[in-house]
Amino acid sequence: MTATPVFLNALGMVCALGQGQQAVADALFASDAPRGVLQTDAFTPGRVLMLGAVPGALAELQDLPMPLRSRNNALLRMAYAQIRADCAAAIARFGAQRIAVIVGTSTSGIGEAEQALPQHLHSGAWPPQFHYAQQEIGAPSRFLAAESGAGGPAWTLSTACSSSAKALASAARLLRAGIVDAVIAGGADSLCAFTNNGFSALESVAGTRCNPFSRNRCGITIGEGAALFLVTREPGPVRLAGWGESTDAHHMSAPDPQAHGAIAAITQAISRAGITPADIGYVNLHGTATPLNDAMESHAVMTTLGGAVPVSSTKPMTGHALGAAGAIEAGLCWLTLARNPQQRLPPHWWDGEADPALPALAFIDPGQSANQPLRYALSQSFAFGGSNAALVLGAG
Secondary structure: OOOOOOEEEEEEEEEOOEEOHHHHHHHHOOOOOOOOOEEEOOOOOOOOEEEEOOOOOOOOOOOOOHHHOOHHHHHHHHHHHOOHHHHHHHHHHHOHHHEEEEEEOOOOOHHHHHHHHHHHHHHOOOOOOOOHHHHOOOHHHHHHHHHHOOOOOEEEEOEOEOHHHHHHHHHHHHHHOOOOOEEEEEEEEOOOHHHHHHHHHOOOEOOOOOOOOEOOOOOEOEEOEEEEEEEEOOOOOEEEEEEEEEEOOOOOOOOOOOOHHHHHHHHHHHHHHOOOHHHOOEEEOOOOOOHHHHHHHHHHHHHHHOOOOEEEOOHHHHOEOHHHHHHHHHHHHHHHHHOOOOOEOOOOOOOOOEOOOOOOOEEOOOOOEOOOOOOEEEEEEEEHHHEEEEEEEEEO
């Protein structure tokens, strides 16, 4: 029996590359210099880092109850505004109870808590602009359900860097099971001192733009953003053709060097899509630029796809948006398939010094285009604790 197809009908996104499809696509495919991440100490006072901060002012949230006011939800509001009309039409067509919300995040509103804590330590009282519920993991999905009027199932996934990729897989399962008719799915994460300090304690933060798969790589560039899709069974510009998930639980923070879990996720996604590895025309790598992740991932790609498929890590432009990374990078694949008549490929910005200890992959040069029509793209997300997810997106 042929499985019911699932489509990513609409995309709203905001990240270090900009706000909205056109702005993000223009920056993504620029070939003169990498866009996105900038030097700032806004989140690490006294310590300048390259961070993938969303440019410009964020959405206002003063109309919301205090528990829903957070930087995370401001990013979600900006992304949702771009697909509001599509979602409203789906609610009118199917009914609010048939629309679900699934969001991936890792920070939620913890940034608001860290801003409020100094006053509490000084005076014993929390500031009036803080409510403990801002930092609850469920806050993003509660906000988005309220913002959209969706009345179906609503939940938040928090599995570190695989969170929002898994949110899209969960959306597909709900649709195939017939539980709902549409899902607003994606992810959001926001910059804060907590994540920068945490990764710094692991000695995993680069002082400059991250340099994935280079012999000189030395850690991640942290970013933020949000990406949301309207996911339905109705034909659209991009199809969520396949997905794969695995948990290898090799280590709390280090990936399995043999890449067993990553290989399993990639293999599942391709198999579920009903295609062969040769059908994949582009791979968006997890590509964090940490020594262990890049070594694991290059082995996984070579094992499952070989060394000829064009690949790139887009994190030197967006930064690593942690729980939102899977959705943002799926969004970049969506743009590559749906808003790209020139068949351009997202470039791999690095110093060009390959690590001889890693399998040789086909990294994409700035300005490079596909040699044949792009039909399928693969997006990979590999998280702490061995939580792995892979998504195959197909041209609709």
